[in-house]
Amino acid sequence: MKKVITYGTFDLLHYGHINLLRRARELGDYLIVALSTDEFNWNEKHKKCYFSYAERKMMLEAIRYVDLVVPEENWEQKNTDVVKYGADVFVIGDDWKGKFDFLKDKCEVVYLPRTPEISTTQIKDSLKEGGK
Numbered sequence: 001m002k003k004v005i006t007y008g009t010f011d012l013l014h015y016g017h018i019n020l021l022r023r024a025r026e027l028g029d030y031l032i033v034a035l036s037t038d039e040f041n042w043n044e045k046h047k048k049c050y051f052s053y054a055e056r057k058m059m060l061e062a063i064r065y066v067d068l069v070v071p072e073e074n075w076e077q078k079n080t081d082v083v084k085y086g087a088d089v090f091v092i093g094d095d096w097k098g099k100f101d102f103l104k105d106k107c108e109v110v111y112l113p114r115t116p117e118i119s120t121t122q123i124k125d126s127l128k129e130g131g132k
């Protein structure tokens with residue numbers, strides 16, 4: 001079984017996230033999502049999520065492409081996660097291109113093109129201005 005792992009916040013879940021998860025799953029037979037915890041988001045990514053970790057986890061688990069959701073609590077865990085979960089492929093959007101090449105000695109590293117014109121920030125900004 002070819003296992004794929006990816007990481008992210010996935011707040012205000014949108015079709016850009018779904019496109020990423022679909023393409024990630026297509027690279028193997030089993031997709032693990034390491035979901036940023038509320039503490040990690042706030043302390044390290046300076047992101048205040050609209051949905052809590054539990055709510056974001058529940059939504060991801062409902063997606064047909066996702067097989068397992070685990071917590072992402074720090075930047076350093078990727079090296080151990082890849083071994084712990086037996087991941088053959090690490091996948092993430094190309095906004096991170098090159099940032100995780102250090103994993104190449106443990107697994108394949110794939111940066112997928114981001115879906116244009118959509119982001120959680122864009123959704124929040126649009127709503128502040130009264131919506132689309």
Ligand code: C2G
Pocket residue numbers: 007008009010011016017020036045072075091092093094095096113114115116117118119
């Ligand atoms: N994404 C995408 N297209 C978009 C928006 C997001 O392909 N229009 C991808 C991102 O590249 C990422 C995933 O969807 O691979 C989740 O995006 P975020 O929730 O913004 O995750 P991020 O903050 O990039 O967290 O340790 C890695 C970090 O946890 C990644």
